[in-house]
Amino acid sequence: MERLTYFIRRLLLVIPTFLAITLLVFGLTSLVPGGPVEQRIAQMRGMGSGEAGGRGGVNALISEDQKAAIMREFGFDKPFLQRYWTWLVPDVMGLRAYSYKYNNKTVWTLISERLPVSLTFGITGFVLTYLICVPLGIAKALRNGTTFDLLSSVVVLVLYAIPAFAFGMILKVLLCGTSDHFLDWFPIGGFRSEGWAQMSTWDQIKDQTHHMFLPVLCYVIGNFAVLTVLMKNSLLDQISQDYVRTVLAKGGTMKRAIWGHALRNAVIPIVTGIGGLLTIMFAGSVLIERVFSINGFGLLSLDALIGRDYMVFMGTLGLSAVLGLIGRIVSDFCYVLVDPRINFGKEV
Numbered sequence: 001m002e003r004l005t006y007f008i009r010r011l012l013l014v015i016p017t018f019l020a021i022t023l024l025v026f027g028l029t030s031l032v033p034g035g036p037v038e039q040r041i042a043q044m045r046g047m048g049s050g051e052a053g054g055r056g057g058v059n060a061l062i063s064e065d066q067k068a069a070i071m072r073e074f075g076f077d078k079p080f081l082q083r084y085w086t087w088l089v090p091d092v093m094g095l096r097a098y099s100y101k102y103n104n105k106t107v108w109t110l111i112s113e114r115l116p117v118s119l120t121f122g123i124t125g126f127v128l129t130y131l132i133c134v135p136l137g138i139a140k141a142l143r144n145g146t147t148f149d150l151l152s153s154v155v156v157l158v159l160y161a162i163p164a165f166a167f168g169m170i171l172k173v174l175l176c177g178t179s180d181h182f183l184d185w186f187p188i189g190g191f192r193s194e195g196w197a198q199m200s201t202w203d204q205i206k207d208q209t210h211h212m213f214l215p216v217l218c219y220v221i222g223n224f225a226v227l228t229v230l231m232k233n234s235l236l237d238q239i240s241q242d243y244v245r246t247v248l249a250k251g252g253t254m255k256r257a258i259w260g261h262a263l264r265n266a267v268i269p270i271v272t273g274i275g276g277l278l279t280i281m282f283a284g285s286v287l288i289e290r291v292f293s294i295n296g297f298g299l300l301s302l303d304a305l306i307g308r309d310y311m312v313f314m315g316t317l318g319l320s321a322v323l324g325l326i327g328r329i330v331s332d333f334c335y336v337l338v339d340p341r342i343n344f345g346k347e348v
Helices: 002-031 036-044 064-074 080-088 107-142 147-161 164-175 201-239 242-249 254-266 268-283 286-291 297-306 310-338
Strands: none
Touching (some): 036 064, 107 201, 107 254, 107 297, 147 201, 201 254, 242 254, 254 268, 268 310
16 A cells, blocks of 8 residues: 555656656746747848847847737747646647747657657667676676676776767768778668668568667667676675575575576666666667667757757657656556565655
8 A cells, every 4th residue: 555655646746847847948948049039030131040049139120010920920929837838738748839940740740750760769779788788797797707707897898988979970980881991881870771661571671670780789888888787786786695695505506596586686776777668769869869860759859959949849858758757657666566575655
């Protein structure tokens, strides 16, 4: 009963937390110069959007009636809280609102076009990360102090020191034929080749794998070191516990003590990260998508922020915030499933 109460409280806390996040960001986007009003005024004066950041000189060249009409067009003539309420409820977190940049498309239309891409890369990278890092962490723990452990630690630390997007740029230079001096094994970017729909099933699989290999490799590298070291240290900590020595004292083998008892407790910190899958699937990695020119959810959010398309940016932010908050609750739920002894009842 205490656990149920805890999860109900966590669900209720999602509401004020979400409101605080979105209200703060919504306010900041209203104050940042260079928004849609300034850009439209700059366009009317034949100026580039890069000069639209100022509020004085450009606005002075436009009549007050013209400026008021532009503000009405974008809804900036209404009070702040009224605009936020419109975004939150009638527009359903802005998903029904129309993009400033793509006038004939709603925010949800733009997001839904990118979802298959983000889901493909996010789920693939997430699954491969666990399939590689968890066994590697177990192997390092069982061979702690050996040559294998030392050499793999060097590789892990080197990869940890290289940001995922920088690693992607290196791979792109070396393996994507960007120079005559390097290899041309993989496409320089994109999600699929042109004419993918007309290919046979087997050719579609090969083409998709060909395009996904380097970006997914960068996704895995991003969490590779942390997850591997966490798995190793967690298992080593469990092996040193009294219950493992008790199993050995009763005649059990080390293999039985580890695989039958220690491993289940060791994976608790690993399993709790599954809740992050909700945000990983959609957000992915913005910089990796930028490096490989992948039109995913993360890149959509970045382009919207740079282009001051606040409706799209707030829509992606709202969706990411909801998924992130729910993901934390899912992590706690996984924690309870793996270890029934956990009781959150008195923590909130």
